[in-house]
Amino acid sequence: MSGHSKWSTIKRQKGVKDAARGAVFTRLGNTIAVAARNGTDPETNFSLRLAIDKAKAANMPMSNIQRAIDRQKDKDATQLQELLYEGYGPGGVAIMVECMTDNINRTYPDVRLAFSKHGGNLAEKGSVSFQFERRGLIRVAEKGDLVLEAAVEAGADDIIDEEDGTIIYTDPKDLNKVRLAFFNGGFNVVDAELTYVPTNMVKIDDLNTAGKVLRLMEALDDLDDVTNTYVNFDIPEDILVKLN
Numbered sequence: 001m002s003g004h005s006k007w008s009t010i011k012r013q014k015g016v017k018d019a020a021r022g023a024v025f026t027r028l029g030n031t032i033a034v035a036a037r038n039g040t041d042p043e044t045n046f047s048l049r050l051a052i053d054k055a056k057a058a059n060m061p062m063s064n065i066q067r068a069i070d071r072q073k074d075k076d077a078t079q080l081q082e083l084l085y086e087g088y089g090p091g092g093v094a095i096m097v098e099c100m101t102d103n104i105n106r107t108y109p110d111v112r113l114a115f116s117k118h119g120g121n122l123a124e125k126g127s128v129s130f131q132f133e134r135r136g137l138i139r140v141a142e143k144g145d146l147v148l149e150a151a152v153e154a155g156a157d158d159i160i161d162e163e164d165g166t167i168i169y170t171d172p173k174d175l176n177k178v179r180l181a182f183f184n185g186g187f188n189v190v191d192a193e194l195t196y197v198p199t200n201m202v203k204i205d206d207l208n209t210a211g212k213v214l215r216l217m218e219a220l221d222d223l224d225d226v227t228n229t230y231v232n233f234d235i236p237e238d239i240l241v242k243l244n
Contacts (some may be wrong), residue, residue, distance in 0.1 A: 007217055007231045015128050027065060027227050028055040030100045032068035033236065034080055040069050050193055057191065086128035089120040090212040091204045091233070094128045096196055097220055098228040099213050107225040114223065118216035132196040132230060136175030138168040141188035154181035165190060198232030209236045211243055 032051045039045035042052050048069075055065050066135055083099040085108075101107040112122050135157070141146060147166045151159050156178050160167045170178045172194055179192045204210045220229050 007229065007233070011105050023057055023224055025055075025060050027100070028058060028060055029064060029068035030080055031055075031227060032065060033071040034071045034082060034100060036072040040072070049176075053192065057163040059110050083107065084129075085122060086125060087111075087115050087120055087122040087218045088128065089115070089118070089231070089233075091202060091206070091209045093118070093202045093204065093213055093231055093233040094131045094198065095216075095220075096128060096132060096230040097226055098230075099223075099225045100227050101225040107223075110223050110225065111220065114216065114219040118219055119212045120216050129196075131200060132198050132231060135171050135195055135197045136170035136178065137191070137193055137195045137197075138170065138175070138179050138182060138189060139165055140163045140168065140182055141190055147187070149181060150185050150187065151178075154178040174224075178190065195228075196230040198230070201234040203234045203236075204241060205236055207239055207242055210239045214243060 028051070032048065032055060035048040035051045036043065036049060037045075040048070042049040052065055055068075080100050080102055081104060083101060083104065085097040085099065087095050087097070089095050097111055099107050101109065114120075115122055138156075141164070143161055143166050147168070148159060151168050154177065155174055156168045156170050158169045160169075168178065168182070175192060175194065179189060183189050204213055213235070217229060217231065220226050
């Protein structure tokens with residue numbers, strides 16, 4: 001599959017700082033609360049199942065998870081909105097920003113300012129998203145032929161080797177089926193989610209431009225209302241080493 005973005009890999013390698021854990025838990029709790037609108041039983045609500053699994057992977061306490069689920073029952077609780085912003089960064093990289101907010105009048109200016117301060121700009125709806133495909137993504141800790149065989153048998157679309165495991169791509173509607181196949185097959189399923197995958201990549205081999213792109217991504221990631229970012233940049237390893 002074309003277009004495997006390195007940004008999610010870079011974020012994982014950076015790790016989650018303890019000082020930011022409260023913000024991480026807030027984002028995860030909001031995701032759980034919104035998913036729970038379609039049912040509070042994770043066995044019948046796959047979106048909720050994914051949100052809970054992601055929260056557990058981040059070591060979010062079960063009491064926090066349950067409170068987030070219960071929020072959908074509270075009619076007086078502030079209603080969250082899901083938003084998707086599109087924009088371009090330095091070097092013409094395409095960026096999509098998923099947000100969850102209780103105040104759009106706060107979120108939009110924050111996202112716009114992050115873009116403008118770091119050499120980017122927000123774009124009209126649809127002007128960026130056509131460069132991405134909606135896919136299911138599963139990450140397992142194992143690598144090698146056994147993963148490939150299991151992916152083919154489960155009906156996955158593609159796999160990509162990483163240093164710390166393997167990424168399996170699926171059709172969105174097949175995500176749960178393939179996830180269960182790997183889980184039942186004894187693989188260590190690290191993550192499973194719906195994501196956006198770029199259909200074409202923009203190579204950034206200029207050190208200055210690469211630095212600007214990463215600073216923009218970090219600024220967006222630091223915003224409390226931002227839940228996910230999707231990009232199509234490809235920064236060579238030698239450039240990343242220099243930036244570190």
